[in-house]
Amino acid sequence: MGLLVDGNWQDKWYDTKSTGGRFVRKESQFRNWITKDGQAGPSGEAGFKAEKGRYHLYISLACPWASRVLMVRALKGLEDMISLSIVHPHMLENGWTFADYPGVIKDPVIDADYLHQIYTHVDPHYTGRVTVPVLYDLEKDTIVNNESSDIIRMFNEAFDDLGAKDGNFYPEELQAEIDEINDYVYPNINNGVYKTGFATKQEVYEEEVNNVFTALDKLEERLEDKDYLVGNQFTEADIRLFTTLIRFDKVYFGHFKCNIRQLVDYPNLWEYTRRIYNMDGVKETVNFDHIQQHYYYSHDTINPNGIVPVGPELDLSL
């Protein structure tokens, strides 16, 4: 685990000392948008027109943020238009790597050993964390964007005229409600499990774990008489919640000590998770081996011996 400082890799764990035991996530730095006509998107510069074969995606199958992007790529049928690299599940002293492991897909750009080389390839003085997902422009040889919430919005529509599958996960009439639920789910659940697991003070942990379960209780209620979070149709809000929920009992319950209840104890949330898991193309984006290997083996401050648990067994059938 580490970061780049002026282009130099440093092996360092997250700093929670300066924040009173709290994990504070940094903003992603590459924020350009692929658009239908190459005009600038909501942030960044123009010049990234949607074209088949021009863009490449780096992901980790373990990562819930990268998995959102992989999921939308599958749901929109973009596999033949946007190529893919998958990193090794273990993120250790060199960060994400392309070392051999079942499921790893190597880097086509510079045959990098480490993902941080892709970051310094486009910016030799980059300072910051080296995260997945990364959306790369093979034509301009640069990173377009490394923020999953942006990338899923571009995939939702930018390739529609080039043969992407039907389906709009951010329809105009539901945008306000989707934004509102995202603003609740992100701090309390998506990032809430990380704030719980990475807390280095008891009182911070307790505050965060209670937040996570208060939020799960609320969502359980919300799903009492509906199948999806917003407008009773499957939207981006569900995609963003799902990639955290599918990891919940396998890693967040044990490894991150989010253990007041298991997800299987919530009838509505558990059925909802299974419903989405069984949608066309979704289960292929979920790899429990990479998920468990990553968290339990990479975070040696939390689990120093790197023992990866065998359970729990999950029945994800409908």
Ligand SMILES: N[C@@H](CCC(=O)N[C@@H](CS)C(=O)NCC(=O)O)C(=O)O
């Ligand atoms: N806000 C980013 C977060 C991405 C992120 O933190 N990814 C994790 C993997 S789950 C990562 O690569 N972490 C490496 C690090 O923090 O050094 C997004 O949503 O794309």
